[in-house]
Structure formats: C-alpha cells, structure tokens
Amino acid sequence: MSDGTVAALFGSAxxxxxxxxxxxxxxxxxxxxxxxxVVRDERIAEWRVYAxxxxxxxxxxxxx
Numbered sequence: 001m002s003d004g005t006v007a008a009l010f011g012s013a014x015x016x017x018x019x020x021x022x023x024x025x026x027x028x029x030x031x032x033x034x035x036x037x038v039v040r041d042e043r044i045a046e047w048r049v050y051a052x053x054x055x056x057x058x059x060x061x062x063x064x
Contacts, residue, residue: 009035
C-alpha cells in the first residue's frame with residue numbers, strides 16, 4: 001500500500017544459514033516481515049525492515 005511518498009509492503013523473508021556452506025533443511029528459516037520506503041526526489045530516501053529475528057538467531061545458534 002502507499003500514500004504519497006510512503007509505501008509499505010507486507011510478506012515474509014526467508015533464507016538458509018550454514019556456517020559450513022552445507023545445506024541443511026534445519027538451517028532454513030522463514031519469518032513474517034514488513035518493509036517501509038520513503039521517496040524523496042524520485043529516489044528511496046529511507047528503507048526500513050520490521051521483523052522478529054529471534055527464529056533466525058535460533059537457526060544460527062545465537063542465544064539472546
């Protein structure tokens with residue numbers, strides 16, 4: 001959706017993490033996400049990503 005110079009996008013982000021370059025299905029993650037773009041002078045002046053990264057950290061073995 002958009003309003004003037006601000007646009008919002010909603011969906012999901014996903015990927016696979018592997019510290020050893022081996023592909024494992026357990027290293028795959030997918031999380032809900034939202035993006036916000038602000039346009040000034042016909043260029044993206046601001047880009048923000050909103051997501052809960054805890055599931056990604058868990059796949060990476062990072063404890064928070």
